[in-house]
Amino acid sequence: xxxxxxxxxxxxxxxxxxxxxxxxxxxxxxxxxxxxxxxxxxxxxxxxxxxxxxxxxxxxxxxxxxxxxxxxxxxxxxxxxxxxxxxxxxxxxxxxxxxxxxxxxxxxxxxxxxxxxxxxxxxxxxxxxxxxxxxxxxxxxxxxxxxxxxxxxxxxxxxxxxxxxxxxxxxxxxxxxxxxxxxxxxxxxxxxxxxxxxxxxxxxxxxxxxxxxxxxxxxxxxxxxxxxxxxxxxxxxxxxxxxxxxxxxxxxxxxxxxxxxxxxxxxxxxxxxxxxxxxxxxxxxxxxxxxxxxxxxxxxxxxxxxxxxxxxxxx
Numbered sequence: 001x002x003x004x005x006x007x008x009x010x011x012x013x014x015x016x017x018x019x020x021x022x023x024x025x026x027x028x029x030x031x032x033x034x035x036x037x038x039x040x041x042x043x044x045x046x047x048x049x050x051x052x053x054x055x056x057x058x059x060x061x062x063x064x065x066x067x068x069x070x071x072x073x074x075x076x077x078x079x080x081x082x083x084x085x086x087x088x089x090x091x092x093x094x095x096x097x098x099x100x101x102x103x104x105x106x107x108x109x110x111x112x113x114x115x116x117x118x119x120x121x122x123x124x125x126x127x128x129x130x131x132x133x134x135x136x137x138x139x140x141x142x143x144x145x146x147x148x149x150x151x152x153x154x155x156x157x158x159x160x161x162x163x164x165x166x167x168x169x170x171x172x173x174x175x176x177x178x179x180x181x182x183x184x185x186x187x188x189x190x191x192x193x194x195x196x197x198x199x200x201x202x203x204x205x206x207x208x209x210x211x212x213x214x215x216x217x218x219x220x221x222x223x224x225x226x227x228x229x230x231x232x233x234x235x236x237x238x239x240x241x242x243x244x245x246x247x248x249x250x251x252x253x254x255x256x257x258x259x260x261x262x263x264x265x266x267x268x269x270x271x272x273x274x275x276x277x278x279x280x281x282x283x284x285x286x287x288x289x290x291x292x293x294x295x296x297x298x299x300x301x302x303x304x305x306x307x308x309x310x311x312x313x314x315x
Contacts, residue, residue, distance in 0.1 A: 001304075001308065007284065008142065008284065010304070011287050011288075012036060012037055013292075014032075015031055015299060015300075016030045016031040016034065024122075025118065025122040026122075028119060028122035029122050039123075042125070042126045043126060043129070043130060043309065044119060044126045044128070044306070045129075045132040046130065048111060048180075049182065051180070052105060053134060054077065055092065055101055055103055055104075055176050056073050056074075059100070060099060063091070063100065066091070067087075070087060070104050071087050073104065074087050084110070086107055089102050089103060089104045089105065090102070090103045092176075103134070103176065105134070116129070128306075132167055133168075133178040133180060134309075135302045135303075135304075135305030135309065136158040136160055136169035136254075138306075139278070140169075140171060141173060142304070143278075143279070143281070144173075149250060154246065155171065155247065156170065156172070157232060157235070157251040157271065158170070159232060159253050160254045160255045160302055161184060161185060161228075161253070162185065162255055162256075163186050165180055166183055166231070166255075168231065170235050170239040172246060179231065179234075181228065183224065183228060183231075185256055188207065188221040188224045188257070189203045189207055190203075192206065192217060192221055195216075207260070214261060225266060225267070229270035232267070233270075233271055236271065248273065249273055249274060250276075251274070251276075252275075252301070253267060253277055259298070278298050278300075278301040279298070280300065
């Protein structure tokens with residue numbers, strides 16, 4: 001990502017699949033080499049069941065001691081000693097408001113160290129680490145800067161389908177609901193393998209290229225898709241509660257599952273949203289291969305959001 005003034009340009013993108021457990025460092029090296037990326041300013045994502053991300057409400061007079069106030073608030077929610085956590089925050093409302101809405105984050109220091117070591121083993125030293133859920137919100141806010149996706153004040157669901165998890169971020173630019181659901185493409189592959197009585201590799205290949213067997217594949221994985229949609233609907237309800245009745249009516253889908261025929265439209269029906277795949281069309285992508293972007297642009301929502309927020313030094 002390159003920034004000139006306020007204008008953003010995506011100058012290169014690439015991806016590699018992790019072929020086997022423990023091969024992450026090699027995959028990181030391969031993806032950087034494939035894209036000829038500048039590795040001097042790398043932002044990385046963080047997620048996990050022990051990660052904390054929530055909008056909290058604090059008294060407006062706490063702004064002078066905001067760091068201490070956020071730590072005290074976060075300690076109420078996390079299931080481990082606050083001394084073992086790295087805590088961060090971002091103020092979302094005006095500093096002179098009676099109550100401040102603050103986006104608070106926390107993660108165990110040893111979990112962070114393991115993630116950083118993974119990149120350092122690949123010869124990369126990240127300058128920033130962000131929650132992947134927050135990156136989804138950043139991605140939406142950037143592509144919607146001109147109001148092309150949703151009108152101001154309307155909630156938008158960002159749903160990113162990963163291999164082991166689904167990330168759900170709902171925001172209207174100021175209010176947010178975040179959830180990491182531990183159900184992803186790997187579970188759908190297991191469901192398909194169980195239906196066929198075959199191995200995971202064969203089921204994964206069929207899921208990616210179902211061909212004439214697409215209706216059978218849809219039937220096998222539909223219960224899992226309904227589980228994910230039910231989680232999205234739960235988040236919609238939670239957002240309606242915090243926003244005074246605003247119901248998110250736009251859904252942007254990202255991640256590998258988007259390539260499966262009809263899945264985006266299906267999620268739109270199940271969540272009663274106008275659904276579309278995530279696209280980088282709101283920023284300059286003229287230096288990218290158009291065919292590659294058409295085939296894979298929906299997979300870059302989290303990475304795009306990380307790049308949008310990659311400012312400052314230090315983790």
